Amino acid sequence: MQKNTKKKVAPVIITALVVLYVLPLVGLVASAAGLAGSQGAGGVIPLLLTYALAGGAVITGVICALIQRCREIDGGEEDEASKY
Numbered sequence: 001m002q003k004n005t006k007k008k009v010a011p012v013i014i015t016a017l018v019v020l021y022v023l024p025l026v027g028l029v030a031s032a033a034g035l036a037g038s039q040g041a042g043g044v045i046p047l048l049l050t051y052a053l054a055g056g057a058v059i060t061g062v063i064c065a066l067i068q069r070c071r072e073i074d075g076g077e078e079d080e081a082s083k084y
Contacts, residue, residue, distance in 0.1 A: 026056055
């Protein structure tokens with residue numbers, strides 16, 4: 001096992017937990033928007049879709065942060081900072 005593999009465990013676990021928490025919420029809001037549209041409550045749909053879009057943005061941001069953090073760990077940033 002590589003030296004920096006242990007450092008990647010926590011970011012991956014946290015990302016998985018956030019995605020597993022937000023994804024059902026986004027699905028619930030999207031399905032509520034679909035139900036509201038079928039029942040003729042069109043005024044609520046933009047609000048619900050905004051919430052779904054925000055949830056999708058959270059998931060995308062967390063995954064991008066994970067990728068960036070893994071690159072930092074691979075680049076040896078923590079090893080460089082420990083010298084000072």
